[in-house]
Amino acid sequence: MRPDIPRSAALDALAPRLPSTLALVIAEYNQQPDDYRALHQMCHALEITTRFLTVVVLAELWTRRAHPQADFPEPLLTEILRNFERPTLGGWRGLLEAAVKALPGTQGREECLVPQLPAYSRKFTAALGGNNKDPLQRLLPMRNLLAHAGRVSDEMVAQLLGAHQRRFEELIAELTFLTEDQGVTLVALPQKDPARLLRGASGSGESIDRSQLPEDLRQAGPDRMMLITPNGKLDLSPLHAYGEVFQIKKDQLEGQGEDAIQIYSRTADPQGVEYTALGGRFANSRGAPAWESRFSEIFALETWRRRFRTEKALAKYSFQDRIDGLLRLFVGRDKQVAAAATRIEAAGTGVFWLAGKPGMGKSAFMAKLARDYFQLRPEVIAVPYFFESSDADRCRTTSFAEAALLRIAQATGGDIRLEREPQKRLNQLKTEISKFAAREGNSGRRKIVCRWRG
Numbered sequence: 010m011r012p013d014i015p016r017s018a019a020l021d022a023l024a025p026r027l028p029s030t031l032a033l034v035i036a037e038y039n040q041q042p043d044d045y046r047a048l049h050q051m052c053h054a055l056e057i058t059t060r061f062l063t064v065v066v067l068a069e070l071w072t073r074r075a076h077p078q079a080d081f082p083e084p085l086l087t088e089i090l091r092n093f094e095r096p097t098l099g100g101w102r103g104l105l106e107a108a109v110k111a112l113p114g115t116q117g118r119e120e121c122l123v124p125q126l127p128a129y130s131r132k133f134t135a136a137l138g139g140n141n142k143d144p145l146q147r148l149l150p151m152r153n154l155l156a157h158a159g160r161v162s163d164e165m166v167a168q169l170l171g172a173h174q175r176r177f178e179e180l181i182a183e184l185t186f187l188t189e190d191q192g193v194t195l196v197a198l199p200q201k202d203p204a205r206l207l208r209g210a211s212g213s214g215e216s217i218d219r220s221q222l223p224e225d226l227r228q229a230g231p232d233r234m235m236l237i238t239p240n241g242k243l244d245l246s247p248l249h250a251y252g253e254v255f256q257i258k259k260d261q262l263e264g265q266g267e268d269a270i271q272i273y274s275r276t277a278d279p280q281g282v283e284y285t286a287l288g289g290r291f292a293n294s295r296g297a298p299a300w301e302s303r304f305s306e307i308f309a310l311e312t313w314r315r316r317f318r319t320e321k322a323l324a325k326y327s328f329q330d331r332i333d334g335l336l337r338l339f340v341g342r343d344k345q346v347a348a349a350a351t352r353i354e355a356a357g358t359g360v361f362w363l364a365g366k367p368g369m370g371k372s373a374f375m376a377k378l379a380r381d382y383f384q385l386r387p388e389v390i391a392v393p394y395f396f397e398s399s400d401a402d403r404c405r406t407t408s409f410a411e412a413a414l415l416r417i418a419q420a421t422g423g424d425i426r427l428e429r430e431p432q433k434r435l436n437q438l439k440t441e442i443s444k445f446a447a448r449e450g451n452s453g454r455r456k457i458v459c460r461w462r463g
Contacts, residue, residue: 015039016047017178026188028195028236029207029214030061030249030270033287035181036210045166051177052098052152055137057285058181059101060272061249062130065236066108068243069122071307073113082111086313094276094310098152102137105130122240123193125186136180145172192239196222197251197270200232200299205251212269212288214251232299247282247296247303248273254286254294262295269294276310312422319419326403326412328393332376339373346374350382390420390445407431410438417441 015021020039024032034057038050070081080086088107092100109130112119119127138147144154151169155161161169187193189208197205197214204222207214219227223242226235232252234245249272254265271284271294282296282304296304353361365371372395383389392413396404403409411427414437418425425441428434 016041016174017182019182020178023182023185023188025209026190027184027209028061028187028193029209029211030195030272030287031058031184031187032208032210033212033270034058044170045161045163048151048155048166048169048173051173052148052155054181055148055152055177056098056101057272057287058184059098059105059133059137060285062126062133063101063105063108064245064248064272065123065126065243066105066112066121066130067248068236068245070108070111072243073120080309080313085111087317089308090310090313090317093308096275098137099140099149102134102149106134122238122243123186123236124240129183129186132183133180136176144169148173148177192237194237196226196235196237198226198230198233198235199252200229202268207251207270210288231303232297247300247307250284250296250300252297252300254289254291255297256291256293256295262298265291265294267291271296315424316419316422319415319425323412323415323419326394326408326415328395331395332380332393335373335376336380339370339377342370342374342377346378346381349374349378353382390417392416407434410434413438414441417445421445 016039020035024036024039026032027035031054034050034054038047038054041047041050067081070085074080081089085107088103092103096104109119109127112121112127114120117128121127136147137149140149140153142150144150145168151173154169185191195207196217197207198219199205203216204219204226205214206217223237226233226242232246232250234249234251236243236245251270252268254267254269254271255262256265257263267289269286269289269291271286274283274285274293277283277295282301284294284296286292286294349361349363363371363375379391379393383391394403394409394412396409398404411434414425414427414434417423428437
């Protein structure tokens with residue numbers, strides 16, 4: 010191929026209208042005359058495009074949270090914990106799929122500031138394929154072959170390029186929904202420096218007057234990377250940013266005196282974040298301290314990991330089926346249940362004891378009391394428990410103590426290492442309840458309600 014002729018006229022016309030994050034890697038592929046290097050540039054463009062699409066959807070989901078303390082949806086958290094810290098291209102593919110599935114709405118009618126993005130992402134991930142597919146049939150296994158098999162033969166290069174060039178170029182050409190023609194722009198808002206319009210294959214973009222931006226973006230603030238669309242705007246930071254490249258030199262974080270477009274690559278030790286730098290002399294960068302701090306606020310990976318461990322341990326103490334069965338048989342007595350709830354609410358501490366003959370409905374009464382008045386209230390830590398002789402493993406005070414300790418840890422976001430000895434575990438529960446009471450003081454904001462049947 011002649012070095013002065015682009016591989017695709019369509020991509021040559023598209024790149025100047027796209028956000029620079031995409032335009033840079035597309036142009037690198039399109040202007041590469043060597044076929045072997047063009048395959049590698051194709052893989053790089055695929056990875057950066059996958060990351061960019063994922064970052065946009067994650068930013069949308071974060072913006073749409075029900076309240077400021079909410080996290081990402083649970084299935085997406087599972088995928089983040091599995092793949093986010095050291096993501097391969099296959100990991101990014103999984104993250105993109107999970108993020109799109111988490112968008113509100115039904116498939117094909119997702120609510121998204123960029124309406125075409127969900128459908129395109131599904132087509133994009135399908136074209137990538139899975140790790141174990143034929144490298145001549147799907148893009149991801151082709152990338153894995155190039156990454157892990159060493160220098161492939163010229164014959165294989167020709168086969169791979171023949172199999173994938175048209176598919177890749179047609180796929181990328183459909184990114185027109187992210188162009189300036191569709192009202193989509195990427196704008197970097199550094200804390201101190203002028204705003205920059207990041208469009209086309211330029212690593213630095215062009216300086217723009219903030220008065221040209223939406224009113225709420227005109228004032229100086231923390232570093233932001235804004236995707237502005239006709240339907241609204243998204244802050245893509247800290248996963249996507251523009252600013253000085255930092256690198257570790259002799260165990261010290263040093264600025265390199267060059268600004269660059271940066272997109273999240275992986276976490277780094279200790280508690281750092283690494284970025285891929287685009288359009289400059291450096292291929293990678295450590296995040297600026299402010300970016301890393303923001304990253305830790307949003308992606309509370311260790312907190313989520315602790316929570317999942319606790320929930321897994323709590324699974325064996327789920328009595329929900331038993332409670333549901335009791336409630337199907339329970340009718341009436343609403344006034345008595347309400348009176349019991351009022352009495353418990355009025356008491357700061359103590360024991361509420363419900364006694365009666367066998368078969369009177371004591372267990373069902375407590376199940377209704379818990380469900381209607383305590384179980385769904387965030388200020389109440391409810392600990393359901395059934396002691397039954399037929400359930401030898403759970404019919405022990407140490408098992409109840411374990412369930413209560415895990416439930417307190419789950420509700421408070423803490424971590425717990427259970428004592429093995431029975432008496433020590435019971436003492437551990439007393440200690441944790443005392444700590445909880447000391448934290449809450451006399452505010453009455455939260456309380457622990459244990460309910461059991463024995």
